[in-house]
Amino acid sequence: MNEQAGQPDQPDPEPPLAGDETATLLGFLERQRATFAWKTRGLDAAGLRATLGRSSLTLGGLLKHLARFEDDMSTEWLHGRRQLPPWNAVDWDADPDWDLNSASEDSPEQLYERWRDAVTRSRALFAEALMEGGPGRQGTVASNPSIELPSLRYILLNMIEEYARHNGHADLIRESVDGLVGQDPPG
Secondary structure, rough: EEOOEEEOOOOOOOOOOOOOOHHHHHHHHHHHHHHHHHHHOOOOHHHOOOOOOOOOHHHHHHHHHHHHHHHHHHHOOOOOOOOOOOOHHHHOOOOOOOHHHHHOOOOOHHHHHHHHHHHHHHHHHHHHHHHHHHHEEEOOOOOOOOOOEHHHHHHHHHHHHHHHHHHHHHHHHHHHHHOOOOOOOOO
16 A cells, blocks of 8 residues: 555556656546545544535545545446446435535545545546547447547546645645645655
């Protein structure tokens, strides 16, 4: 386990300076994941439930939200498969922010494990798609090939953007919990 990122088999979180498109996209995504892991690592339930100012956003909520995001992007958007549990049992119309709002019901261990498992699944599904067609590979729906889904390139950029946005939130919340500051995990 890479202690910097809290992830099994975590690649170096620095993107290559002169890599090809795939290595660069994956490198930036891994750096965002590593930063998020660093910002959320080692907190107890109180730390994961802490809020900042008027916002109800928590680090635990972000862990659960990004676990859902990992699963949705790699499973649904890229491979056109049905939403995975527990996400498929949620009434998203009743609570569109269920992942963020329900995290306080989960233990820190459950939140960390759910996110780590989703990242592991995503990495495997991205690797599979890259072998099938590289960053330009279009997402597909096996049951309806006429449905057009975004390319792997689009999905990876979307994931980098989502992590970067939430890393900003995580940075502020974590600093309010215990003073941890910085932009990149220590290396």
